[in-house]
Amino acid sequence: MKTNEIRSKFLKFFERKSHVIWPSDSLVPQNDPTLLFTGAGMNQFKDMFLGKGNLEFKKATTCQKCLRTGDIDNVGKTASHHTFFEMLGNFSFGDYFKKETIAWAWEFLVQELKIPEARLRVSVYKDDQESYEIWEKQIGVPKAKIYCYGEKDNFWPANAPLLGPNGPCGPCSEIFFDQGEKIGCGRRACEPACDCDRFVEIWNLVFTQYDRTEGGKLTPLPHKNVDTGMGLERMARVIQGVQTNFDIDIFSPIIKSLEEIAQIKYNGQREQSILMRRIADHVKACVFCISDGVLPGNEGRGYVERRLLRRAIRDGTQLGIQDCFLYKLVPVVSNVMQEYYPDIRQRRENIARIVKSEEEKFHETLEQGTARLKELMDILQKNRQTVLSGQEAFKLYDTYGFPLDMTELILGEKGFAVDKDGFEHELKKQRIQARTSSQMTGRVFDTGPLSKIKDISKGTEFLGYKEGACEAKVIALIRGDQLVDAATAGNEITVVLDRTPFYGESGGQIGDTGVLETNESQVRITDTKKNNDFILHSGKVVKGEIRKGSSVHASIDIQRRNSIRRNHSATHILHYVLRKVIGQHAEQSGSLVAPDRLRFDFHHFSGLTKEEVTRIEDLVNEIILENVPVAVEELSIQEARNAGAIALFGEKYGELVRMASIGDFSRELCGGTHVNYSGEIGLLRIIGESSVAAGIRRIEAMTGMAALNRDREKERLIQEMCGILNTPEEKLIPKAQELLSELKNLHKEVHRVKQKEISGKVDSFVGNAKEVSGVKIIARKLEDATADDLRKTADLLMKSAKEMAIILGTAQNGRVTIVAALSPGLVKCGLHAGNISKEIAKVVGGGGGGKPEMAQAGGQWAEKLDEALNFAAEFLSKKILAGVSLPAV
Numbered sequence: 001m002k003t004n005e006i007r008s009k010f011l012k013f014f015e016r017k018s019h020v021i022w023p024s025d026s027l028v029p030q031n032d033p034t035l036l037f038t039g040a041g042m043n044q045f046k047d048m049f050l051g052k053g054n055l056e057f058k059k060a061t062t063c064q065k066c067l068r069t070g071d072i073d074n075v076g077k078t079a080s081h082h083t084f085f086e087m088l089g090n091f092s093f094g095d096y097f098k099k100e101t102i103a104w105a106w107e108f109l110v111q112e113l114k115i116p117e118a119r120l121r122v123s124v125y126k127d128d129q130e131s132y133e134i135w136e137k138q139i140g141v142p143k144a145k146i147y148c149y150g151e152k153d154n155f156w157p158a159n160a161p162l163l164g165p166n167g168p169c170g171p172c173s174e175i176f177f178d179q180g181e182k183i184g185c186g187r188r189a190c191e192p193a194c195d196c197d198r199f200v201e202i203w204n205l206v207f208t209q210y211d212r213t214e215g216g217k218l219t220p221l222p223h224k225n226v227d228t229g230m231g232l233e234r235m236a237r238v239i240q241g242v243q244t245n246f247d248i249d250i251f252s253p254i255i256k257s258l259e260e261i262a263q264i265k266y267n268g269q270r271e272q273s274i275l276m277r278r279i280a281d282h283v284k285a286c287v288f289c290i291s292d293g294v295l296p297g298n299e300g301r302g303y304v305e306r307r308l309l310r311r312a313i314r315d316g317t318q319l320g321i322q323d324c325f326l327y328k329l330v331p332v333v334s335n336v337m338q339e340y341y342p343d344i345r346q347r348r349e350n351i352a353r354i355v356k357s358e359e360e361k362f363h364e365t366l367e368q369g370t371a372r373l374k375e376l377m378d379i380l381q382k383n384r385q386t387v388l389s390g391q392e393a394f395k396l397y398d399t400y401g402f403p404l405d406m407t408e409l410i411l412g413e414k415g416f417a418v419d420k421d422g423f424e425h426e427l428k429k430q431r432i433q434a435r436t437s438s439q440m441t442g443r444v445f446d447t448g449p450l451s452k453i454k455d456i457s458k459g460t461e462f463l464g465y466k467e468g469a470c471e472a473k474v475i476a477l478i479r480g481d482q483l484v485d486a487a488t489a490g491n492e493i494t495v496v497l498d499r500t501p502f503y504g505e506s507g508g509q510i511g512d513t514g515v516l517e518t519n520e521s522q523v524r525i526t527d528t529k530k531n532n533d534f535i536l537h538s539g540k541v542v543k544g545e546i547r548k549g550s551s552v553h554a555s556i557d558i559q560r561r562n563s564i565r566r567n568h569s570a571t572h573i574l575h576y577v578l579r580k581v582i583g584q585h586a587e588q589s590g591s592l593v594a595p596d597r598l599r600f601d602f603h604h605f606s607g608l609t610k611e612e613v614t615r616i617e618d619l620v621n622e623i624i625l626e627n628v629p630v631a632v633e634e635l636s637i638q639e640a641r642n643a644g645a646i647a648l649f650g651e652k653y654g655e656l657v658r659m660a661s662i663g664d665f666s667r668e669l670c671g672g673t674h675v676n677y678s679g680e681i682g683l684l685r686i687i688g689e690s691s692v693a694a695g696i697r698r699i700e701a702m703t704g705m706a707a708l709n710r711d712r713e714k715e716r717l718i719q720e721m722c723g724i725l726n727t728p729e730e731k732l733i734p735k736a737q738e739l740l741s742e743l744k745n746l747h748k749e750v751h752r753v754k755q756k757e758i759s760g761k762v763d764s765f766v767g768n769a770k771e772v773s774g775v776k777i778i779a780r781k782l783e784d785a786t787a788d789d790l791r792k793t794a795d796l797l798m799k800s801a802k803e804m805a806i807i808l809g810t811a812q813n814g815r816v817t818i819v820a821a822l823s824p825g826l827v828k829c830g831l832h833a834g835n836i837s838k839e840i841a842k843v844v845g846g847g848g849g850g851k852p853e854m855a856q857a858g859g860q861w862a863e864k865l866d867e868a869l870n871f872a873a874e875f876l877s878k879k880i881l882a883g884v885s886l887p888a889v
Contacts, residue, residue: 003236003250004339006113007063010088010230013108014061019090022060023654027067027292028301030532036301037067041089042206042227047532048093049168049208049225052454054533058095063088063232063340065288069304076278079197079237079244083308084285086232094223098173101205101226102134105175109203113239119178121192121199123147125154125171131207135173147192156206156227161216168208168221175203177238200238203230246277250336254280257332262319275315282312283326283355287333290351291344295589295693296358309358310401317366318406324363327356343647350585350603350695357605357694362401369400373407377414386415390422397423398430449478450531453496459533461499464512465632465673469555472497472516477548478536486547487523495523495537495546501556502537504530508591509568509672514556520544523552561673563595566681566703569630569662569674570620571600574684574699575646576666577619578602581612588648589696593672596706597687604697608689616699620684627679628663632670635659645669683707758782758793766800770873772880775803775826779873781865785810787856790819794854798823805831805880807840807872811862816844818857818868827852831879839875843868 011021025044029035035043041064047053064087074081090104109115122141124131126148135141148154151161153174160169176192176199184190184198192199208225210218236248246255255266258276266276289305296306309326316325330352338345376392388411396402408418453476463470477484478494487493495516502525505511511528516537521544529536537554546552571591578586578600585603592599608616635643640659645667647653653669660670662678675681685707688700702710718729727735769776778797782789790808797806798821806821818840820833827833833855837848841857844864848857859868 001113001236001239003232003248006236006239007086007088007232007340009112010108011061011063013112014059014090014104017059017090017104019059019061020057022062024062024064027065027289028294036304038064039066039068040064041066041087041229042091045091045093045227047454048091049227050451050454051094051223052451052458053093054458055093058093059091060093061088061090065292067285067289069308075281076246076274076276079246080200080231080234082233082245082281082285084281084288088230088232088235089228090226091228092226094225097209097224097226098131098207099134099138101207101228102131102139102173105203105205105228106139109175113235115177115238117141121145121147121176121178123149123154123174123176123192125173126150128154128171128173128207131171131173149193153193156204156208160212161218164212164216166212166214168225169210169212169218170206170208170224172204172206174201174205176200177202200234201231202235202238203228244277246280251280253336254284254329254332257329258319261325261328262316262321264319272319275319279312279315279326280329282308282315283329284333284337286312286326286355287330287344287348287351288341290354291341291347293589295354295696297693306358309355310362311403313359313362313366314401314403314406324356324359326359327352330355347587350587353585353603353605354695361694365400366402369396369402370410372396372400373402373410377411377416380416386417388416388418390419390424390426393418393423394426394430397427449476449481449483450534452483453534457496457498457534460497460535462501462503462535463499464501464503464556467501468558468561469553470499470501472499472552472554474546474548474550474552477546484548486545487541488545489541489543491541493523493539493541493546495525495539496534497537497552497554500535500537500554502528502535502554503556503561503564503673504528504535506530507670507672508571509564509593510595512556512561512564514554516546516552516554518544518546518550518552521546560595563704563706564593565673565675567595567598568593568670568672569660569678570624570681570684570701570703571598572660572662572666572668572670572674573620573623573678573681574598574600574616574701575602575668576662577616577623578699581616581619582608587646597700597702600699600701601692601696602699603695605695607691608697608699613686613689617684617686623663623665624678624681624684626663627677628665629677630663630674631661632674633659633661637669640667640669643667685710754785754789755792758789759796762793762796762800765797769801769804770877772877775805775823775880776801777805777873777876777880779807779869779876780809781869782808782810784812785817786812787817787819790817791854791856794819794821797821805876807836807869807876809865809869811865814860814862816846816859816862816865816868818844818848818859819854820850820857820872821854822852824853826880836872836876840868840872843871 015021025038027038029038029043041062048055066087067084069083071081072083075083109120110117122135122145124146132146135146136143151159154172155161156172157169179198179200184196185194190196190198206227208227209221211221212218233245233248237245240248242248245251255276258279259266264272266273286305286309294301294305296302296309312326330348334345334348373396376388380388393404393407396407397404404423411418457475474495475498476496477487479487479491502512502514503509505528514525516523516525522542523539523546524542525537525539527538571593575588582604587603589603590601634656637653637655637657640657645659647669657669658671659667660674661667682704684701684703686699686701690698692698722729722732725735765778765780766776769778782793790810793808794806798804803825804823805826807818809816809818818837820837822831822833832852834849834851837850837855837857841848841859844859845861846857846859848855850856
């Protein structure tokens, strides 16, 4: 049975049991401060579990995309661990409970999947007598096959009664598949708690029946919930009768492609098999991350993705793959996953480009890391040391992507070792810092003020598509992170209303501003955000007092909103035109729709030419001038797709969506506000095009009066320039070119005169040089000289005698520049211009460095230049007289 069939059977089975088949959430959770990535099927239903959700059903079933990195070190080493995986689940929000859950789970496994009952084992929480009796008396599982475990193994969250966190929790019952005595430890007494891999955990049934409070008290919940999770890959492994998750039908094609790329058999050496499994897992994880809008970066989710990609690249190098290869696996992942995830196939070219670009950048970094490791080994050898510090090993890992084992291997070949304990210490520090900076709360359920508001309201009704003002009731007031009953003049406040015309920032469109007022009070709203079903109005009370429960008149800044509408509709037209001009791959990656400008990020791997920018701008304005109607309608997601609507990277859409159509040109799924006719946009001018990430370009543009005002400002500048240069507009460029040519000639003449002046001083400098042990020491100041003048003077001086030590300095605009130069003989004796320049720079409050034969330094104390030159002459004299060598850098 194929994996796709197992997934389909599961969802349809629970649909027959009156469950709603609900789409997977994005890997990027929306408005959930407790999560970096979606890691379980229940994540998107947290409000429903708490009795605060707005979904119109009590029973649901899903196949959820999940990403977890907690067990990343086990990926590839074990038969079951993954970073990305799919979790099948059925959920009850205060509807059915243990009896039905256990019965349906057994029915699905035995009757639908035809798993022999004799191969199944179950576990329950030690104090959950109810579940035990259901398994034994109603399902008929023998006592010998029912195992009772403690809160570490059979409670959710693990150890919750003793350690917390506070909030909903409960016992769980797990179902295992017995692979037989030939697998694992071989003990006759082996049981599911053994980690030998004989028993495969295939389904976890969680019964959320308690509310944990301080002190570990477990209070029964009024509405008991069910949350189950079945790992699809594990179940496929059981049904398909293969040894590991990586041998199932949705992984084997990836492994087979890797065999062809690496020219290595998967069933060969164990270490190679681990690397190949890890690559397959990580590339799949990254494909789904990118599809959900996460791009490789240095922070948060982007950093996690980058680390996964780089781990896979490093594994490839250890398999002997020297060139970029991960991008070649993207179409393979797409092909095996396309049946349930068609978006992956549609976007595979863009995903492959992003992966390849990241690979190319990392290969460059690895080369730099190899050079750095060679430098470190040279230093170890020179200092007669044999152990590389853990700190340096960690820098190689963190900055250059060198895994510890690769560093150990290279060091070992040269007879060196690495401080592993020091490395682990640095790694632990980084993990702590990452957790601290991730802004994840560490809780399973959010307990902030908005969570409390959900107890009294189902959300804010948005009227802003048709209305610019309305009467509303204040549901809640938030100051800082606390709910308050009232706020007075001067207070910064966030207001939650039952209904509003204010658009909350989402989909790239920024939030509205405006006013909430009564006869006695006024709140000036400066920003509006959207959080799930609530719209949060942030601002300041400027008059009187606003109270929870009071009625207010809510009105937006309509002129500002109209500017935003123009820019939002313009982004849709721009998106359409981009795909026409540079190709269908130019999909939107992000956007900002503000009143004064728009910003549009899109997939493309080279900068736009001037001709392309002009062509794009022309086509956009042609559509604007056609004044075509802009229609927005609500329809089902399938109807919208059939109509050709574009769904954006990383966005999750419900069953009912809004589709914005601009004439016969653009069709996009969009929740923002738009003009009624394209002509209302007026004019679009592109004001910038740049790169923002690997494979992502950005266009910035203005529309309407903002574009007109910008053009007027540029015209004013041109007229002002014409006045300054005393020339008409049509002759401005020739006049500027003429002046630049004159300036260039003047620079040449100044340079010629200065070089002549310097040449005239060389003989004087050499003649007056101090001589110590046959070495001429010159420490002189040059007036109004540049660093280049100092270097050229040093070169001229060096030709005048066999052994010379030269220090030249100048001061300009309060800054000191010093150049130090040594003849080859002095360098051979151990003197180093870089070290000398550092010492001299200390006198003028600066630093420097460079090569042994010539170096440059700078400082900020111009008044001490003469003192520094005197110090330099004495310093060099002592070194030469003493015959003491300076250490090389």
